[in-house]
Amino acid sequence: MPLFRIESDGQSLKHVSRQEFLSEKELHKLVEENLQELLGISLIASEYPIPNGRIDSLGLDDNGSPVIIEYKWKKELSAVVQGLFYLDWVLTNRRPFESIVRDILGKDTEVDWSPQPRLIIIAQDFDVKELAAINQMDPSIELIKYSLYDGLFSYENVNIVESRPISRKTSGENGQVEHSLDNLINKATPHAREMFTFLRDQILNISEAVWESVHEHYCDYRTASTFVTVNLRKDRLRIFIKLGDAKLDDPQKITEPIPKKWGYGLLNYQFDISALDEIDYSMSLIRQAYEYVNR
Numbered sequence: 001m002p003l004f005r006i007e008s009d010g011q012s013l014k015h016v017s018r019q020e021f022l023s024e025k026e027l028h029k030l031v032e033e034n035l036q037e038l039l040g041i042s043l044i045a046s047e048y049p050i051p052n053g054r055i056d057s058l059g060l061d062d063n064g065s066p067v068i069i070e071y072k073w074k075k076e077l078s079a080v081v082q083g084l085f086y087l088d089w090v091l092t093n094r095r096p097f098e099s100i101v102r103d104i105l106g107k108d109t110e111v112d113w114s115p116q117p118r119l120i121i122i123a124q125d126f127d128v129k130e131l132a133a134i135n136q137m138d139p140s141i142e143l144i145k146y147s148l149y150d151g152l153f154s155y156e157n158v159n160i161v162e163s164r165p166i167s168r169k170t171s172g173e174n175g176q177v178e179h180s181l182d183n184l185i186n187k188a189t190p191h192a193r194e195m196f197t198f199l200r201d202q203i204l205n206i207s208e209a210v211w212e213s214v215h216e217h218y219c220d221y222r223t224a225s226t227f228v229t230v231n232l233r234k235d236r237l238r239i240f241i242k243l244g245d246a247k248l249d250d251p252q253k254i255t256e257p258i259p260k261k262w263g264y265g266l267l268n269y270q271f272d273i274s275a276l277d278e279i280d281y282s283m284s285l286i287r288q289a290y291e292y293v294n295r
Helices: 024-033 035-039 078-092 094-105 128-134 181-185 190-204 276-293
Strands: 004-006 013-015 041-050 053-061 066-072 118-123 141-149 152-157 211-214 218-222 226-232 237-242 267-273
Touching (some): 024 041, 024 066, 035 041, 053 078, 078 094, 078 141, 181 218, 267 276
Parallel strands (some): 066 118
Antiparallel strands (some): 053 066, 237 267
16 A cells, blocks of 8 residues: 655655565564554563473463464564464463563463454554465464554554354253353343443444454444443443553543553443443543554
């Protein structure tokens, strides 16, 4: 995609030249040093050695889900296979992963294994064969295509995927539980369901780029990273928003900071709503979080 810079006269455009990293390590270093800003992910380990391989980046997202990141300088069909191999290692070595997380982020940090851990592959481009193969796979694989220009870096999600739940044994007839939207809202009272449905519609209408990830007790809404999480309680909604170091405009003072020891990253304010007429004001806070993530 051509990129142009608006000149100081406000009328002229100057073409911005496309560039390339000299090596995969340059891409790796740039993204890793800005991982929270770019993707809302806390870095746990870089080039982490495992038997028969080395994971480029291990991370934990704002919701406590494990993240594996694989970098590719240009097109390379082996990226998906490598990423799936690393994903399998994380899934079969949960305790070592949790130990690494707590060493880096603090002993109170919790890892959420209920959704499928995220596998992110960052490359300059992707082959049509990779895209076709991924469409047939169950694991959630996020493909991110980057562009480097003169003094500018951009990226776009090639595919948007919802976090898939990991089924767990229950006492039900089929022995499995699915973290579907229906299962989530059926746990709440009719009043809480009504509030959630109304709020959910407004959040998804902020932009076509907003997508929803359903978990056992809550829903995340994200673009590049999660900007709001809505937790359904029996008679109210508890909402977590991401503002990072930005100043929150909350004249009604309904928010409170989230303690850092909870391990929510930049998802750092929370508040409750218990009535439909509180949703308009809550959306003013949520929009601030959306604008922060997409600034």
